[in-house]
Amino acid sequence: MNSMKKVLVTGGAGFIGSHTVVELVAAGFEPIIIDNLCNSDISMLDGIEAITEKNIPFFNIDCTDLDAMMDLFQHHGPFLGVIHFAAFKAVGESVAKPLAYYHNNINSTRVVLECMAHFGVKNLVFSSSCTVYGQPKENPVSEKTAWMSASSPYGYTKQVCERMIADTSLGSNLSSVLLRYFNPIGAHPSGLIGELPLGVPENLIPYITQTAAGLRSHLTIFGSDYNTPDGTCIRDYIHVVDLAKAHVAALSWLEKQSPICEVFNLGSGNGNSVKEVIDTFQEVNNMPVNVVAGARRPGDVEQIFASADKAKEILNWGCELTLADALKDAWTWQLKLQE
Ligand code: NAD
Ligand code: WQD
Numbered sequence: 001m002n003s004m005k006k007v008l009v010t011g012g013a014g015f016i017g018s019h020t021v022v023e024l025v026a027a028g029f030e031p032i033i034i035d036n037l038c039n040s041d042i043s044m045l046d047g048i049e050a051i052t053e054k055n056i057p058f059f060n061i062d063c064t065d066l067d068a069m070m071d072l073f074q075h076h077g078p079f080l081g082v083i084h085f086a087a088f089k090a091v092g093e094s095v096a097k098p099l100a101y102y103h104n105n106i107n108s109t110r111v112v113l114e115c116m117a118h119f120g121v122k123n124l125v126f127s128s129s130c131t132v133y134g135q136p137k138e139n140p141v142s143e144k145t146a147w148m149s150a151s152s153p154y155g156y157t158k159q160v161c162e163r164m165i166a167d168t169s170l171g172s173n174l175s176s177v178l179l180r181y182f183n184p185i186g187a188h189p190s191g192l193i194g195e196l197p198l199g200v201p202e203n204l205i206p207y208i209t210q211t212a213a214g215l216r217s218h219l220t221i222f223g224s225d226y227n228t229p230d231g232t233c234i235r236d237y238i239h240v241v242d243l244a245k246a247h248v249a250a251l252s253w254l255e256k257q258s259p260i261c262e263v264f265n266l267g268s269g270n271g272n273s274v275k276e277v278i279d280t281f282q283e284v285n286n287m288p289v290n291v292v293a294g295a296r297r298p299g300d301v302e303q304i305f306a307s308a309d310k311a312k313e314i315l316n317w318g319c320e321l322t323l324a325d326a327l328k329d330a331w332t333w334q335l336k337l338q339e
Helices: 015-026 043-052 066-076 091-096 098-119 153-169 204-212 240-255 274-285 309-315 323-337
Strands: 006-010 030-034 081-084 123-129 175-181 183-185 219-222 237-239 261-266 291-294
Touching (some): 006 066, 015 030, 066 098, 081 098, 091 153, 098 123, 123 153, 123 240, 153 175, 153 261, 183 323, 204 274, 204 323, 237 240, 240 261, 240 309, 261 309, 274 323
Parallel strands (some): 006 030, 081 123
C-alpha cells in the first residue's frame, strides 16, 4: 500500500462515511475504516466492497480509546490524513443523554487530534454541521454568518469541536477543514449502501420512505404555520454522494496547503420546504405518502439554507445531483432494506 495515499476514516461504516470511502477509492486514495458499530452495521462493509471491488481494511475501535487509537496509528500509518466522522448525531437523543454526547463527540475528536500530533499526521477533515448557526437572521448563511447559541447538546459538541480544532491548528503543523453539512439525504444509486436509522427515525427522509413502505402509518408535518411560502420549514437538502465527493475535494486541497484551518458550508444552495420534499418524493417514485398536519417540533428553525460559494471557489466543488435524484435513491435504498 502506498502509505502517502492512506486515509484514516473514523465512522467509515456510517451513512456519510461509507459513501465517502467509495469516493476516496474512486479518486485513488486508500481508506482505512475504524468504527465501533454503535450506529452502523458491519454489512455496510459488504456494500462498500461490492461497489469498489476492493477489500477495505476495517478495525472495530472506539475513537475515544486513546491507547487503541495510538496503537492503530503506530501499526497502520503513516496516514496522509484523517476524515473524522465518528460521533453521535441525533439532536433529540442529545437532549436526553447530554453526557453521552459530550463524552463521545468531544473525546473522540480530542483523541484524534492527540494521535495526529503524536504521529505527525498533517491533514484533518472534520464533520461539522449547519446546526452551529442555530436560527440564522438571514439566508443563505455563509461561513461568516455569526453562530447563535447551540439549541442542543449535539449542536454544542460541534461548536466545541470546531473550536478545539481551530485552537490546535494555531502554532502547529495541523491543516484542517471544517465541513458544515446542511441536510444530507439519499443513498448510493446502486442501492448497496445508505442510511440505517435505528428505531423511529427523527429525520424527514427516512420517515417518508418508511411511511411509503407501510412501516409507519403516517408522516406528521411538524408545523404548517411558519412564515414561509407554503407554511412549512425550509432546509437545504444535499445528496450524500455529492457530500462524499466534497470530502475528496477537501482532502486533495489540504494536501497542497501549508498549515491552515478553513471552514466550508456544504449544501446545494437551494431551500426546499417540507411540502416540496414530500411532493417531489411522491412524483419521482410514483408512491403515495400518508401525511397529516401536526404541531411544530420544539427546537426547529424556520428556515436555513447555505451559500456554498466558498466551496465552489476554493475546492472547485458543487452539487451535481438534484433533490429528485436523492429522493429516488433513498427509495431504492428503502426497498433494498426490506428485501
Ligand atoms: P452515522 O451515525 O451513520 O455514522 C457515524 C459512525 O460513527 C457510525 O458508524 C458509528 O458507529 C460511528 N461511531 C460513533 N461513535 C464512535 C466512536 N466513539 N468510535 C468509533 N466509531 C464511532 O452518522 P452520519 O450521518 O454518517 O454522520 C457522520 C458525521 O457527520 C457525524 O459527525 C455527524 O454529527 C455529522 N453530521 C451528520 C449530519 C446528518 O444529518 N447525517 C448532518 C451534519 C453533520
Ligand atoms: C427536516 C424538516 C422538520 C420529520 C437535523 C439536525 C441538524 C443536521 C441535519 C446533524 C424539519 C421536518 C421532520 C418528520 C417533519 N444533523 N420533519 N416530519 O432538523 O433540519 O436537521 O439533521 O448535524 O443538526 O437538526 O432535519 O430531517 O429532522 O427535519 O415535518 O417526521 O422536516 O420539522 O423542518 P433537521 P430533519
